[in-house]
Amino acid sequence: METLEFRFNSKPxxxxxxxxxxxxxxxxxxxxLVKPGIEPEACRVRIKTSARGFGETWRAVLDSxxxxxxxxxxxxxxxxxxxxxxxxTLRLAQALAEYQGGAL
Amino acid sequence: MIASLAARHSWxxxxxxxxxxxxxxxxxxxxxxxxxESSPSPHLALxxxxxxxxxxxxxxxxxLEKKPIFAIAQEGQFMGGSVGEIHGAKIVGMLRRAVxxxxxxxxxxxxxxxxxxxxxxxxxxxxxxIMRAVLDVRAAGVPVIALVGGSCGAFGGMGIVAKLCSAILxxxxxxxxxxxxxxxxxxxxxxxxxxxDRALVWRVTGGKHRxxxxxxxMLVDDDIAAFRSGAAxxxxxxxxxxxxxxxxxxxxxxxxxxxAAYASYRDxxxxxxxxxxxxxxxVPLLDRDALVALKEGLPT
Amino acid sequence: xxxxxxxxxxxxxxxxxxVNNKVISGEATTAQGTVAVLGTTDAAxxxxxxxxxxxxxxxxxxxxxxxxxxxxxxxxxxxxxSRSQELLCLNGSLAHLAQCVDLARRQGHASLSxxxxxxxxxxxxxFGLMADRAYALADAQVRVMDLRAMAxxxxxxxxxxxxxxxxxxxxxxxxxxxxxxxxxxAIWPAPSASLLEAALAAGGLAxxxxxxxxxxxxxxxxRQLAAGIAKTVQNAARGA
Numbered sequence: 334m335e336t337l338e339f340r341f342n343s344k345p346x347x348x349x350x351x352x353x354x355x356x357x358x359x360x361x362x363x364x365x366l367v368k369p370g371i372e373p374e375a376c377r378v379r380i381k382t383s384a385r386g387f388g389e390t391w392r393a394v395l396d397s398x399x400x401x402x403x404x405x406x407x408x409x410x411x412x413x414x415x416x417x418x419x420x421x422t423l424r425l426a427q428a429l430a431e432y433q434g435g436a437l
Numbered sequence: 438m439i440a441s442l443a444a445r446h447s448w449x450x451x452x453x454x455x456x457x458x459x460x461x462x463x464x465x466x467x468x469x470x471x472x473x474e475s476s477p478s479p480h481l482a483l484x485x486x487x488x489x490x491x492x493x494x495x496x497x498x499x500x501l502e503k504k505p506i507f508a509i510a511q512e513g514q515f516m517g518g519s520v521g522e523i524h525g526a527k528i529v530g531m532l533r534r535a536v537x538x539x540x541x542x543x544x545x546x547x548x549x550x551x552x553x554x555x556x557x558x559x560x561x562x563x564x565x566x567i568m569r570a571v572l573d574v575r576a577a578g579v580p581v582i583a584l585v586g587g588s589c590g591a592f593g594g595m596g597i598v599a600k601l602c603s604a605i606l607x608x609x610x611x612x613x614x615x616x617x618x619x620x621x622x623x624x625x626x627x628x629x630x631x632x633x634d635r636a637l638v639w640r641v642t643g644g645k646h647r648x649x650x651x652x653x654x655m656l657v658d659d660d661i662a663a664f665r666s667g668a669a670x671x672x673x674x675x676x677x678x679x680x681x682x683x684x685x686x687x688x689x690x691x692x693x694x695x696x697a698a699y700a701s702y703r704d705x706x707x708x709x710x711x712x713x714x715x716x717x718x719x720v721p722l723l724d725r726d727a728l729v730a731l732k733e734g735l736p737t
Numbered sequence: 738x739x740x741x742x743x744x745x746x747x748x749x750x751x752x753x754x755x756v757n758n759k760v761i762s763g764e765a766t767t768a769q770g771t772v773a774v775l776g777t778t779d780a781a782x783x784x785x786x787x788x789x790x791x792x793x794x795x796x797x798x799x800x801x802x803x804x805x806x807x808x809x810x811x812x813x814x815x816x817x818x819s820r821s822q823e824l825l826c827l828n829g830s831l832a833h834l835a836q837c838v839d840l841a842r843r844q845g846h847a848s849l850s851x852x853x854x855x856x857x858x859x860x861x862x863x864f865g866l867m868a869d870r871a872y873a874l875a876d877a878q879v880r881v882m883d884l885r886a887m888a889x890x891x892x893x894x895x896x897x898x899x900x901x902x903x904x905x906x907x908x909x910x911x912x913x914x915x916x917x918x919x920x921x922x923a924i925w926p927a928p929s930a931s932l933l934e935a936a937l938a939a940g941g942l943a944x945x946x947x948x949x950x951x952x953x954x955x956x957x958x959x960r961q962l963a964a965g966i967a968k969t970v971q972n973a974a975r976g977a
Contacts, residue, residue, distance in 0.1 A: 334485045352473035358489040359514030412487045526963035530970025557881035557908040562920040565866035600832035615828040630820045
């Protein structure tokens with residue numbers, strides 16, 4: 334297992350609901366928990382992953398997400414069981430949509 | 438038929454959270470110890486494995502057709518729904534809470550292979566605590582209904598827990614047993630139980646077989662709405678009996694009769710024929726409604 | 738140690754116990770009066786017939802001897818592993834047995850179990866762990882699975898498991914782990930009439946809804962999370 338931590342600049346999320354959880358820690362999947370943070374223009378991410386040595390891939394995927402979606406003002410915790418970048422991006426979008434009060 | 442199939446939301450495929458959300462009255466779900474307030478199992482971290490915030494089980498209260506209920510939902514996709522220390526303690530806490538608060542029912546969405554081997558002793562003891570707590574809830578007059586239809590079924594200690602509940606609602610996809618077919622095959626050989634023979638596995642452990650044998654009270658479609666209406670219908674017609682010798686004597690007699698009649702059988706097909714089903718080989722092909730009609734027409 | 742030696746040591750004042758198909762049933766004399774003695778021997782793999790023999794004897798005791806204490810002797814290698822057993826829902830018969838142990842408690846029968854040799858998973862769950870209190874003899878094997886099989890299933894190196902087991906009662910096999918986890922009350926150096934009588938005389942037996950194992954596990958340092966989490970869930974304030 335590997336623990337990774339990142340901080341990205343990102344536009345503030347427009348509306349804040351309760352903490353939101355998306356996904357399941359199953360093979361090829363991950364869970365993402367979005368909570369309010371203290372920096373409105375930044376998103377902090379902490380990842381625990383079963384797959385070692387993918388730090389740069391995570392950074393690239395998350396950076397691309399944070400620059401194209403508003404995610405500022407959040408702290409995101411991820412438990413990962415080997416999800417692909419496509420699954421990570423999809424779950425992030427779902428988790429942030431739910432965090433903004435969107436439907437499940 | 439096609440339209441209703443399209444509208445179905447598979448219980449088997451859904452996550453524990455999606456099952457609970459679809460089971461309870463809309464907007465009534467309220468989780469106790471939600472993911473943002475809990476932390477993953479330290480025992481898994483010690484073994485270098487990522488945990489889940491909820492440790493694979495959702496405990497919550499809400500309403501079912503406006504009646505207050507508690508729900509416990511295991512997540513089969515996380516470590517096979519297995520019971521570790523935190524997972525088990527959340528369930529035990531919720532059951533003890535039910536003894537105190539007496540909701541109209543506890544719905545136990547079981548999807549588990551049993552003990553989490555990575556926390557083996559904690560898991561086994563937790564299951565023992567769950568067994569006692571389920572019986573305490575029932576003794577307090579609150580029914581505990583097991584809903585079984587997930588990918589992990591109800592196996593190991595959780596198979597025992599399921600049978601300690603007031604009743605089991607199962608789907609055709611659901612499985613209920615003690616030892617997994619893989620375990621039996623590993624220990625006793627492939628000629629004893631070929632775990633890769635999926636049709637055989639379902640004839641021995643599957644929902645239709647358990648329903649035909651009377652081990653499960655209801656067979657429902659693999660559909661969250663069907664589990665919801667099945668649970669509501671069951672509860673409307675059920676009042677929890679006080680624990681009594683007479684009740685267990687009757688159970689004892691039924692189990693002894695069944696053992697005497699079927700002890701030598703090794704395949705569901707043999708049992709179904711003995712139950713009076715004219716074409717047992719047709720059972721796996723029947724849809725839910727046809728199978729329920731078949732069972733209701735059997736001699737008792 | 739043979740079953741007879743164990744019975745002689747536990748019940749020097751006399752016992753009349755039969756063994757059929759590895760199932761023990763009978764009665765014995767103690768300072769507290771007559772007790773029912775039942776359980777399994779020879780590392781029995783519990784099947785339908787054994788579970789139903791035990792449950793029938795419990796129901797007989799409840800009906801014929803109200804309040805008589807129940808002493809369960811546990812020697813089980815787990816559940817029977819066979820297709821025909823599963824076909825008839827073995828978990829159902831084990832649940833029925835567990836329910837009978839539980840009913841006896843509710844009807845005021847004190848109970849204790851003593852692991853004499855082996856206590857493994859499903860067999861242990863169905864009666865040994867359902868008693869008010871469990872004890873174990875010093876050389877008893879108590880476990881879910883041995884570490885070699887656990888390594889195979891979890892895909893964690895056997896050496897690593899041995900290393901971790903050294904200080905983790907969470908998964909290290911052995912009666913000592915179960916004491917620290919709160920599920921076994923004490924380990925007896927040998928079967929002993931005085932230890933048995935003290936255990937039978939101990940207060941707090943036969944009270945329903947009084948499962949104290951999480952708390953014991955916390956006090957003994959083996960299970961540090963369960964008690965707190967169960968309590969939090971039990972008492973958490975309702976949200977909006």
